[in-house]
Amino acid sequence: MNTTFNIGQASKASGISTKMIRHYESVGLLPPASRTYSGYRIYSDKDVHILRFIRQARDLGFSVKQIGDLLSMWLDPGRPSSKVKSMAQVHIQSLDQKINDLMEMKTELQKLVDCCHGDSRPECPILDGIAYDNT
Amino acid sequence: MNTTFNIGQASKASGISTKMIRHYESVGLLPPASRTYSGYRIYSDKDVHILRFIRQARDLGFSVKQIGDLLSMWLDPGRPSSKVKSMAQVHIQSLDQKINDLMEMKTELQKLVDCCHGDSRPECPILDGIAYDNT
DNA sequence: GCTTGACCTTCCCATCATTGTAATCTTTAA
DNA sequence: TTAAAGATTACAATGATGGGAAGGTCAAGC
Numbered sequence: 001m002n003t004t005f006n007i008g009q010a011s012k013a014s015g016i017s018t019k020m021i022r023h024y025e026s027v028g029l030l031p032p033a034s035r036t037y038s039g040y041r042i043y044s045d046k047d048v049h050i051l052r053f054i055r056q057a058r059d060l061g062f063s064v065k066q067i068g069d070l071l072s073m074w075l076d077p078g079r080p081s082s083k084v085k086s087m088a089q090v091h092i093q094s095l096d097q098k099i100n101d102l103m104e105m106k107t108e109l110q111k112l113v114d115c116c117h118g119d120s121r122p123e124c125p126i127l128d129g130i131a132y133d134n135t
Numbered sequence: 136m137n138t139t140f141n142i143g144q145a146s147k148a149s150g151i152s153t154k155m156i157r158h159y160e161s162v163g164l165l166p167p168a169s170r171t172y173s174g175y176r177i178y179s180d181k182d183v184h185i186l187r188f189i190r191q192a193r194d195l196g197f198s199v200k201q202i203g204d205l206l207s208m209w210l211d212p213g214r215p216s217s218k219v220k221s222m223a224q225v226h227i228q229s230l231d232q233k234i235n236d237l238m239e240m241k242t243e244l245q246k247l248v249d250c251c252h253g254d255s256r257p258e259c260p261i262l263d264g265i266a267y268d269n270t
Numbered sequence: 271g272c273t274t275g276a277c278c279t280t281c282c283c284a285t286c287a288t289t290g291t292a293a294t295c296t297t298t299a300a
Numbered sequence: 301t302t303a304a305a306g307a308t309t310a311c312a313a314t315g316a317t318g319g320g321a322a323g324g325t326c327a328a329g330c
Contacts, residue, residue, distance in 0.1 A: 060240050070265065089248060102196065109223055118217045122214060124219045130192050131184070
């Protein structure tokens with residue numbers, strides 16, 4: 001059955017807020033939705049499927065620009081899977097980079113925390129570390 | 136010796152761009168710098184020390200708001216170190232949260248990448264996974 | 271003394287993903 | 301018929317940072 005959805009229903013079905021659905025349309029990630037006579041947006045099953053694709057990609061940390069690329073690859077039946085795979089691998093690298101940056105921050109800060117007695121006295125190796133550390 | 140710095144020198148000495156030094160002043164993280172007769176900002180050794188503190192805190196992932204709190208604790212000789220320590224611990228938790236989120240993304244994406252042969256054929260488990268996965 | 275280049279000033283705009291708000295119109299259910 | 305829920309648009313804000321324009325200033329060299 002070809003169900004149709006208004007924006008609120010599409011939002012619930014996809015997990016993307018109505019705000020963001022309109023935004024994705026305005027920046028060209030989505031084609032302009034068709035409209036009812038009175039101007040409400042209408043979404044088909046296929047549209048909702050695309051929205052769910054977008055949400056999944058977003059949850060994997062892809063940017064809107066990258067999601068656009070993924071979408072056009074998804075909708076292009078002939079594209080080689082190697083293209084998708086290399087894009088995914090590049091993205092994994094950037095995730096790794098971010099993870100490493102955050103872990104480095106955590107390690108440094110943990111070192112300072114471990115040195116701090118954390119009581120009512122004012123001496124504080126954490127602040128001293130931030131003030132004088134030259135890593 | 137009481138050296139003074141203009142904004143470019145303070146930037147080099149602290150590792151914070153001139154853009155950001157002005158920005159930090161405009162949002163109140165820094166008090167308004169004193170000025171030469173012609174309007175150039177002047178920084179003292181102490182000011183540069185504060186800038187370096189800010190950069191260290193930023194490199195540990197603290198937000199400007201949090202850096203403001205750290206700064207006032209740093210400059211308040213009587214504050215208990217427990218205050219600093221608990222703030223640092225909360226921050227470590229939020230770093231952990233971010234690390235976990237990113238690692239989850241990476242794991243999921245890596246699973247898909249591992250399934251993809253990545254050659255000239257169009258079948259692509261990565262796109263299929265993004266399209267149909269319901270984690 | 272004047273030119274040049276490097277550096278400073280302010281102000282506005284852009285990024286990125288997302289949320290909030292306000293004013294207004296439409297649909298739906300009581 | 302009316303009230304509530306939900307849709308429309310447009311604009312602003314977040315947070316950390318960068319870019320650029322238009323203009324003033326300083327130091328070095330001729």
